[in-house]
Amino acid sequence: MKVWPRSLRWRLQIWYGALLGAVLAGFAATAFALARESRLRRIDEDLDRRAAALMPAVRAPPRDRPGPPHPAGTPLHEPLPPPIRRPPPSEERGAGVERFRPAPLRVEPLGPPSGLGMEAIEAMLFSGHDRDAAYFVLLSNDGTVVRASASAPALPTNAAPPAADRLIRQRGEFREHVRRLRPGHLLIVGRPIGAELAELRRFGLGLATAATLVWGTAIAVGTRIARRAIQPIEAIAATAARIAGGDLGSRIALHETDSELGSLARVLNETFDRLCEALARQRRFTADASHELRTPLAVILSQAESALARERPAADYREALDACRRAAQRLHHLVESLLTLARLDAGGGGPLNEMVPLDGVAAEALDLLRPLAAERRIEIAADLEPAVCTGRADELAQVALNLVANAIHYNRDGGRIEIATRCDGPNVRLVVKDTGIGMAPEHLPHIFERFYRADPARSRAGGRAGLGLAIAAEVVRRHGGRIDVTSELGRGSEFVVTLPAAAV
């Protein structure tokens, strides 16, 4: 069975409640103990004073015998005060009840220096029969009562004589000071403290009630605070769950933006935004890729089907096959580009540690594409300075090839292409400039996106899918470089690839 709750809120509550309870209990217990001690100390001081007053009277050396024993050996006895529950010892009960014996005992020879006799002191300090009155008992050696004040309660017969000379003890509801006078004699001064004890109990009860009330209130308030503190977390969890469930547009509502949770929510929202954007980009890419793949497929299918539908002259078949070949070439080119991109996305084709002469790479690309340029009477001007960088030659060759191919494709017939490589300090540069159609400024931020085409129709005719620049940008980025473009509509474009130069 799981007793410990999983909920953070309840765990907090339990810890908080336990801690607060312990603090309150400790506080109340301390307060109660202090109050009790101070009350008892006052009583003790009072008893001390009385005992001190009594001492001279009883200290006078008695005779060897304390005097004739009480009749029938009965100890001096006072009737029990009502609150005493303990039954008196049987032999005392059996004795005749003499309520009060104005005891002209052997004490009188104890002429105290103070001049006050026992009676006087008794009358002064131990008179009164009410419950709160102080009392004294003088016990002889063998435990018999030598003398007792009127209000003295019965003593337990079996009370062993205390070992110490002075002793404070509490017997039921009586507080007593016991003093050994001479060997064998005991003076007990005491008073009932029932009223004080009851008062202390009331005080304790009040204390406990107050502590419980405070505890309960604090728990209630704490519950509210915990709930409010946890609420944003629950909202965040709910939103995350909705997003996980497919509701990608869902966002955490930001109520308090300054708290720690607010900033967490903001960070999460930004993360969600970026994830959504990446997802949308991925989706767009997939849609574009399937679009680009479908068109050549449609050509192949429709051409083949319509050619096969009936007997035709050989020229018709040739035409249909030609169309199919073109479409297949386009598919091939597209699939290659997609694979290149996928490889780059997966981290590229290998380590970037070859020494690549950028001028040589550019020259190769020019050689490859020169026939294409010649077809359209495009003039090529190359100004290739030695420029070496580190990376992969095949990937950088792809960059040069794509840029030059674009420069030819988007050029006008009889136009011009300028290619240059430069090495300036820490960087090498490849510049490809054409005199083509150029691009409007609004397209420039997007031309390195996959499948983005400033003019979809114009570029598709050449079997271009809009991946060349995306691949180039990806390769350059991977090599730690950058690719910049400036363009003027109708005048042409200039692409500048900047790469870190190889360390010599």
Added chain:
Amino acid sequence: MRVLVIEDEPDLLAGIARALRDEGYAVDTAADGEDGLFKAESWPYDLILLDVMLPGRDGWEIVRRLRERGRRVPVLMLTARDAVADRVRGLDSGADDYLTKPFALDELLARVRALIRRGADQPAPVIPLADAVLDLRARVVLRKGRPVPLTPREYALVEYLALHRGCVVSRTDLYDHLFGEDDDTLSNLLDVHVSNIRRKLGHDFIRTRRGHGYCIE
């Protein structure tokens, strides 16, 4: 039946046009949006096949423009985009049907037939005539259960009149719907076809309303 194909991929345009011509349709072609819209507004086509991604004006805009001008010509959109949103957008902008590239040619032709039939308020694929039956699916005229040998152009003429059965169709209409922009339209070509059909199906199969046109009842 005269069909306009607007498609910027030349090989695809050629393939579709050849397949449609094989079926006896008069086919006009346009390779971009401007040309396509111009032709679509200029001639009374029985169907327009429209690519969505076009240079100039895209397919959505063309179909919207046509509908704004009250053209009721059936439009079948062709596109490589198959997202639901794209299809919904195409249909909502006024297209009648939607076909995703790549498509089977047979399916394209079946959809073309269905759209033309519906455009002529002729929901059934078989039209009973006086003593013959016109089967739009097989593109034949059956007489006593046996197909009557007609050339594609002759069949197209019968089909057009049958789809407008009971109405008098003017010679201009017939020229507009049976001949594409590239066809030679000699002034008496129609008379030749009509007389050939009468020879095969009986003189009264097509009636002539002098000064008005032709009619199948």
